[in-house]
Amino acid sequence: VGDGRFVVTGGFNAAEGFQLASCEVYDPATDTWTEIEPLPTAVDNHAASLITLYTQAPNTIMVTGGRVYNAALNLFEGVASGALLDLGTMTWAPFDLTSPHSYHLSCHLEPNAPKVFILGGADQTGVGVTTTFGTTEWTLGNEASAWPDVSVQTQNRVRAAGSRSGTSNVACFTVCGGDEALEGTCFTVCPETSSIAELSSKAPEIGVHPNPAVGRTVVWSVDGAHEHGWTLLSVGGHVVRQGRGSALDVTGLPAGPYLMNLRDGRAAHVMVR
Numbered sequence: 001v002g003d004g005r006f007v008v009t010g011g012f013n014a015a016e017g018f019q020l021a022s023c024e025v026y027d028p029a030t031d032t033w034t035e036i037e038p039l040p041t042a043v044d045n046h047a048a049s050l051i052t053l054y055t056q057a058p059n060t061i062m063v064t065g066g067r068v069y070n071a072a073l074n075l076f077e078g079v080a081s082g083a084l085l086d087l088g089t090m091t092w093a094p095f096d097l098t099s100p101h102s103y104h105l106s107c108h109l110e111p112n113a114p115k116v117f118i119l120g121g122a123d124q125t126g127v128g129v130t131t132t133f134g135t136t137e138w139t140l141g142n143e144a145s146a147w148p149d150v151s152v153q154t155q156n157r158v159r160a161a162g163s164r165s166g167t168s169n170v171a172c173f174t175v176c177g178g179d180e181a182l183e184g185t186c187f188t189v190c191p192e193t194s195s196i197a198e199l200s201s202k203a204p205e206i207g208v209h210p211n212p213a214v215g216r217t218v219v220w221s222v223d224g225a226h227e228h229g230w231t232l233l234s235v236g237g238h239v240v241r242q243g244r245g246s247a248l249d250v251t252g253l254p255a256g257p258y259l260m261n262l263r264d265g266r267a268a269h270v271m272v273r
Contacts, residue, residue: 012044040094047106061085065101075126078102096215099135139210212271
C-alpha cells in the first residue's frame with residue numbers, strides 16, 4: 001500500500017463457502033496479519049489497483065469485478081461492481097460498473113487522478129460452459145470523453161497482462177496476451193481527453209468515483225467536507241440527489257451531465273451513463 005504493508009482481499013476456499021469476503025493487512029516489519037473490514041461482495045479472480053484520489057501518495061485501493069458462483073445455473077459469473085478501500089480508515093465504499101468482470105485486469109493511469117482502465121475479462125465461466133465476456137470500460141473520475149474504438153482488440157481477453165505506458169503528458173495502457181487465441185498479441189490505448197496534462201499538475205479537491213457513474217458511486221473530498229452534506233444538480237439547476245457522506249446512487253437518473261455541490265461552494269462535474 002505504499003508504506004511496506006500489503007493488503008489481501010477475497011479469494012477462494014471451498015471449505016469456507018467458495019468465494020471469500022475476508023480481508024487482511026500484512027506488516028512485514030512485525031510479521032503480523034491484521035483482519036480488516038470484509039469486501040462488500042465475496043469474490044475471487046477480481047482485480048485491484050492502488051490509486052491516488054486527493055493526496056500526493058496512494059491512499060485508496062480500488063477492487064473491481066470478481067467471480068461468484070451461481071448455484072441455480074451451476075456456473076461462475078462475473079460481478080458488475082467494485083469497492084474503494086480507504087487506507088486511512090480501512091473501510092470499503094461500494095460502487096457499480098457497467099459490465100461484469102472476472103479474470104480481468106485494471107491499471108491506474110494517472111498519478112493525481114483516479115483514472116483506471118478495466119479490461120473486459122469474463123462473465124460466465126465453468127466446466128462445459130461457453131465463456132461469455134465482460135466489456136472493457138474505464139473509471140476516469142471526471143467527466144471525460146470516450147476512449148477511441150479499440151473494441152476488436154480489447155474484448156474477449158481473459159487473464160491478460162498490462163501496465164501503464166505513454167508519456168508524462170499522455171497516459172496510456174498497454175495490454176498483451178490473454179487466453180490461448182490471443183497469445184502473442186498486444187495493443188496500446190490512450191484516453192481521448194485534453195485535460196490529462198492539467199489534471200497531472202493539480203489534483204482535484206472533490207469528486208465522485210467512478211465517473212462516469214452507473215448506479216452506486218463514491219463521493220470524496222480532500223478535507224472530508226462531503227461528510228457535512230452535498231447536493232447533485234441537473235443541468236437545469238434542480239436538486240436530483242442530496243445527502244451526507246460517501247454514498248451516492250444515480251440509479252434512475254437520465255444519462256447526461258450533472259453538478260455535485262458541497263456546502264462550501266466547491267463543485268465537480270458528474271457524468272451519468
